[in-house]
Amino acid sequence: MYKIVRKEILNPSVKLMEIEAPYVAKKAEPGQFIIFRIDEAGERIPLTIADFNREKGTVTIIFQEVGKTTKRLGQLAEGDEILDFVGPLGVASHFEGLKKVAVIGGGLGTAIAYPQAKKLHSLGIEVDTIIGFRTQDLIILEDEMAVVSDRLIVATDDGSNGHQGFVTDMLDKCIADGADYDLVIAIGPIIMMKMVSQLTKKYGIKTIVSMNPVMVDGTGMCGGCRITVDGEIKFACVDGPDFDGHLVDFDEAMRRQMMYQFEESEQKETHHCQGKEASNA
């Protein structure tokens, strides 16, 4: 069992939890992920490691409540325990020989971009961070990002806070203004990572994206998370989740993400009804 030692509500649908998992905390590096399962009937869900504390033996996860499992996780309180928490999985990100990097976080992707920015910053690499949200209420980790960035740009689609527009607009402007990035790291919805990759390809700037396909085991034994990179099949759980954004087949990845859309909506319905019953009781 893995204990929830801290819980924070970051925005109406995004929550942070610090989980006691000493083995995971000891080895975790930015770019890696964990798989959790709440209880016996639960499914295995991957989440990227948002932070870790080797001394305390804890791992921080940040998740958006999008379906049955994440909603149920969100209802748990500090002191509660979850049944399974396995990791660190996937390949850690590599930052050797970099001078200036742009870190792009879209929505919840900001939580995954945070440990990357933090690590880059700690290595003395110049970090420009651009984080984008639909609207002001959804902004997360602004203060944390500010601490680990040389320059932080916050964008909202509707302009309710910070710059109005998409992260790609901000990145384009930075590059046009002469920012000489040797790497762009883009983490967020697939469509956003696709747009960033298309933009940087034009400029010939190497771009790393963090893929988040459907997973089951997370150890390379089923291939449910397979994506096409440069024409070859890769398993995101063991070969990634970081890949060269200029080589990923994003359209295929978007399509594969929709595979269980129907079942997920059915789950949400069931969950909703159960919630109602519980509150009536």
Next chain:
Amino acid sequence: MPKQSLRNMSKTKVVMPEQAPNVRNQNFLEVSLGYTEEMAIEEAKRCLQCKAKPCVGGCPINVWIPEFIKLVAAGDFKGAYDKIKETNNLPAVCGRVCPQESQCEKFCVRARRGEAVGIGRLERFVADWNLANRQVQPEPVPSNGKKVAVIGSGPAGLSCAADLAKLGYQVTIFEAFHVPGGVLMYGIPEFRLPKDLVQKEIDAVKQLGVTIKTNMVIGKVLSLDELTAEGYEVIFIGSGAGLPSFMNIPGENLNGVYSANEFLTRINLMKAYQFPKTDTPVKVGKRVAVIGGGNVAMDAARSAKRLGAEEVYIVYRRSEEEMPARLEEVHHAQEEGIIFKMLTNPTRIIGTEDGWIKALECVEMSLTEADESGRRRPVVKTGSEHQFEVDTVVVAIGQSPNPLIKATTSGLDTHAWGGIIVEEETGASSLAGVYAGGDAVTGAATVILAMGAGKKSAKAIDDYLQSQVSSSRI
């Protein structure tokens, strides 16, 4: 009573009751229902108790077959169980999933004129009888203080761990999944091997003093060096062959294409057949094609049928004669309405505009004369391209060893295809104090061969550690 009446000279086995095909293909309950006490005694009387005991030689772990069968014939099921347990740590599993027809039963003297004695069925009966009627608490073995780490809790790891625990070693199994059992839990379906039964067999191994740590992906959470640093003097790798092969044909990433590993893991381990009572979904369309001819393909096809598919096809590039699946499983599948498309090879999966499977494009094959390896090679019949409509495809063309441990362990020699290179008789790898066995060494094989390898290594590990003790005393 005259002694002669003890023998049953029937040429055929006592029939084992099973669920009717059209009932069982709607549920996940076990197909074969097992012998009653009377049936078991009757079948046991078919054993001639021959002196040569060729059956024992056919068993990879040399179970005392005539001895236990004699006890069954006498109605001493407790004694029969203890006899089997002397060599076999998982009898309820072996009695169900071993390919007896190519092992113990193949050599049975009775098979020369009629059917072999139902050795597997009797082993299964004895194990089930024991689980239902006895609470066995094994005698605690005094610890010798030596720590051994076992990676993987499948048949190889469980068997190695149990044998070492019986010798007094402190054994810890590290399992990547959230439950132990390996392929017994995620691969073989409930209708062939009930999971609560596997759990009971695993509990029996734990009662020997074996510790099982789940959620421990060795190679990620801990390296082999770190295990050594934690005081484990020997490491046994039984990590299996969990890397799925794909066909590398166009359309393999369309929605609705599964590896058999993913399909079966969702169903067996995550209990997707109980969705939405359980949270893991699985997508099964109306028409399902399973590619391959092994046991895994049969399991996938029969599972698909039980999940409501109207038509399920086995698509295999050779003929029925060459299928590596157990004959019994092939028969069960046929009875349940699985359609066999033999000498057929997929060339392309065709998708709809929004990326879902629409059809499978195949060619027909014919078999050449046997080559020097004795295998008849399939060749494409020209002009035989055809398509048939399917909405789910399960690829069951084999697995190779998972590369995770190899990738994170320097000095561990492996074959190009991923199998760990070991000394045949001991399972010793290229690294001192590191042993390996089961599918991690051989590639996908059988449960019983993995168990045999685990036992062999347990013996070799004991010899190794004993010799270390004596040499350190000199």
